[in-house]
Amino acid sequence: MSADLTRRTAADLAADLAAGTTTSVALTQAHLDRIAAVDGGPDAGVHAFLHVDAEGALAAAAASDERRAAGSPASALDGVPIAVKDVLATRGLPTTCGSRILEGWVPPYDATVVARLRAAGLPILGKTNMDEFAMGSSTEHSAYGPTRNPWDLERIPGGSGGGSAAALAAFEAPLALGTDTGGSIRQPGAVTGTVGVKPTYGGVSRYGLVAMANSLDQVGPVTRTVLDSALLHELVGGHDPLDSTSVDQPLPSLVDAARRGAEGDLSGVRVGVISELSGEGYQAGVQARFEESLELLVKAGAEVVEVSCPTFVHALATYYLIMPCEASSNLAKFDAMRYGLRVLPEGVDSPSAEQVMRATRDAGFGDEVKRRIILGTYALSSGYYDAYYGTAQRVRTLIARDFAAAFEKVDVLVSPTAPTTAFKLGEKLDDPLAMYLNDLATIPANLAGVPGMSLPSGLADEDGLPAGFQILAPALADDRMYRVGAALEAALHERWGGPLLDRAPALAAQAGPTDANGASA
Structure with a gap:
C-alpha cells in the first residue's frame, strides 16, 4: 500500500483524500518512508534532500486530516505532501541554498509561495538539494554533495534544481517547487523524466526567493504530470504585493486548459518548431524522440511549421553576461557581518571587517560561485559596463522581439529541452563551458520572460535515458502550454502504456522489458 501511495499522482492523491480512502498522515508517512529507504546521503542513494522535516510534515498532515473530517479542506490539494527547493525561505526550517556560507541559517519568515503552501494545507516534507545559489546545470556544485x-x-x-526533480523521479514526493533562472526546472525535468514548468516572469511571487539573478529567476512547479503542474501552479501563482515584479492580474485557468488538452484535440493550434534549437548539435536519440512527438501533435490536429528566431544563437552568451552581473550584485550581501557563516583569518589578532569578509567568502563560496562573481564584477566594472552588460541587455531586447514576431505566426513554440540526456557525474566538472551548453534551449525563455514547460518525450536510443520536449508560450498565456503539453502527454502515455517513470530501472518500478522509445516491447 505504501508503494502504491508514493507512485500515485498528486491529482489522484487529492481525489483519494476527498473520497476518504486514505489520510494525509498515511501518505505523508509513506513518502517519508520512501525518503528513508532511497535518499541516502552525499555518498549513497539519490541524495535529493538536504533537510527532512518528518515531525513538521506529520503535524501538518494530522491537521489536514482534521480539516477533511470536519468537511472544510483548505484547498483541493490539502494534505498532499510537497518538497521545496532549498533556495526558498522556510520559517523554522534551514535554508542554505546549497552553500556553506548559509549553513545552519533558519529564516524567520516564509517565502510567499511557501506561505501559500502552508495556507493550502500541503505538508512540507523537507528542502531539496541544489547547485550552490542555483549556479550550475548538474547539482554537482552543492556544498553538501551531488544529487544522483x-x-x-x-x-x-540536471541542475540547479536536481534535488526537486530527483525527488519526484524517485517517488520521494508527489509534488515539488523549483526555481528556473536559465532552465533549472525544465532541464532537470528533461533528464529525469519529470514535468517542469517555468511560469511567465512575475506570474508566481519571488518574495522569499534567495535571488541569483532578479530579472531571470522564477519559481515554478516540479511534478510527474502536466495536470499536477497546473494544480500546483494555480495554488502558488497570482499577484503578490510583497513582490514588485509580480504581475497584477489573474492567472488564466491552467487546470481547465490541462484537462481540455488531455482530451487530445489540438485542432486549430499552430505549433512552431524553432529551427535554431534543434537538429545539428543535438544527441540523435533526443532529436528522434522530439520528431516523434511532433508527429503525435499533428495526429492530434495541430499544424506544425518551422519558425526562425535568429537571435537565439546569441542567447547563451547574453545570459552568461547578464546572470553573473546580477549574481555578483546579489551575493555581495553575504559579508559575514549580519547572518550566515563567519570565518576569522588565521594568524590575525584583530582582523578588520574586510579581512573577515575575505576569509569568510573564501571558505563559504564554492568554485562555481566564485567564478561567476568574478565574471560579473568584471563585466560591471568601469570601462567594461557598456561593452559587456549594456550590449547583452540590447541583445536581450532583440531576443524578446524574435519571440514576439514568432508568436504572431504560431500559438506555441517547441524544441528539445536539453541537447543531450544525463551525463555522468564528474564528466563536465572541469569544463564549465561544456556544462553551460546544457542550457542552450532553455535560456531564451528566461531572457524574454515567457513561460516554458518540459515533459518527457521518451528514451534516447543510445543510452535508454529520458529526453525532454519543451513548449514555450507568450507571456501570460501559460494556459496554452498546459493544453498542448497535456495533449502530448496523453498521446505518449497511450503509446507507452503508462508514464515513462514506470520504466526507470534504478527504481525497481519497471513493468517489463521496454524498447528504446519507452514503449512496451
Missing part, C-alpha cells in the same frame, strides 16, 4: 539521477545513480539529475 534515479534512472542511473552514476549520472547527474
Whole structure:
C-alpha cells in the first residue's frame, strides 16, 4: 500500500483524500518512508534532500486530516505532501541554498509561495538539494554533495534544481517547487523524466526567493504530470504585493486548459518548431524522440511549421553576461557581518571587517560561485559596463522581439529541452563551458520572460535515458502550454502504456522489458 501511495499522482492523491480512502498522515508517512529507504546521503542513494522535516510534515498532515473530517479542506490539494527547493525561505526550517556560507541559517519568515503552501494545507516534507545559489546545470556544485539521477545513480539529475526533480523521479514526493533562472526546472525535468514548468516572469511571487539573478529567476512547479503542474501552479501563482515584479492580474485557468488538452484535440493550434534549437548539435536519440512527438501533435490536429528566431544563437552568451552581473550584485550581501557563516583569518589578532569578509567568502563560496562573481564584477566594472552588460541587455531586447514576431505566426513554440540526456557525474566538472551548453534551449525563455514547460518525450536510443520536449508560450498565456503539453502527454502515455517513470530501472518500478522509445516491447 505504501508503494502504491508514493507512485500515485498528486491529482489522484487529492481525489483519494476527498473520497476518504486514505489520510494525509498515511501518505505523508509513506513518502517519508520512501525518503528513508532511497535518499541516502552525499555518498549513497539519490541524495535529493538536504533537510527532512518528518515531525513538521506529520503535524501538518494530522491537521489536514482534521480539516477533511470536519468537511472544510483548505484547498483541493490539502494534505498532499510537497518538497521545496532549498533556495526558498522556510520559517523554522534551514535554508542554505546549497552553500556553506548559509549553513545552519533558519529564516524567520516564509517565502510567499511557501506561505501559500502552508495556507493550502500541503505538508512540507523537507528542502531539496541544489547547485550552490542555483549556479550550475548538474547539482554537482552543492556544498553538501551531488544529487544522483534515479534512472542511473552514476549520472547527474540536471541542475540547479536536481534535488526537486530527483525527488519526484524517485517517488520521494508527489509534488515539488523549483526555481528556473536559465532552465533549472525544465532541464532537470528533461533528464529525469519529470514535468517542469517555468511560469511567465512575475506570474508566481519571488518574495522569499534567495535571488541569483532578479530579472531571470522564477519559481515554478516540479511534478510527474502536466495536470499536477497546473494544480500546483494555480495554488502558488497570482499577484503578490510583497513582490514588485509580480504581475497584477489573474492567472488564466491552467487546470481547465490541462484537462481540455488531455482530451487530445489540438485542432486549430499552430505549433512552431524553432529551427535554431534543434537538429545539428543535438544527441540523435533526443532529436528522434522530439520528431516523434511532433508527429503525435499533428495526429492530434495541430499544424506544425518551422519558425526562425535568429537571435537565439546569441542567447547563451547574453545570459552568461547578464546572470553573473546580477549574481555578483546579489551575493555581495553575504559579508559575514549580519547572518550566515563567519570565518576569522588565521594568524590575525584583530582582523578588520574586510579581512573577515575575505576569509569568510573564501571558505563559504564554492568554485562555481566564485567564478561567476568574478565574471560579473568584471563585466560591471568601469570601462567594461557598456561593452559587456549594456550590449547583452540590447541583445536581450532583440531576443524578446524574435519571440514576439514568432508568436504572431504560431500559438506555441517547441524544441528539445536539453541537447543531450544525463551525463555522468564528474564528466563536465572541469569544463564549465561544456556544462553551460546544457542550457542552450532553455535560456531564451528566461531572457524574454515567457513561460516554458518540459515533459518527457521518451528514451534516447543510445543510452535508454529520458529526453525532454519543451513548449514555450507568450507571456501570460501559460494556459496554452498546459493544453498542448497535456495533449502530448496523453498521446505518449497511450503509446507507452503508462508514464515513462514506470520504466526507470534504478527504481525497481519497471513493468517489463521496454524498447528504446519507452514503449512496451
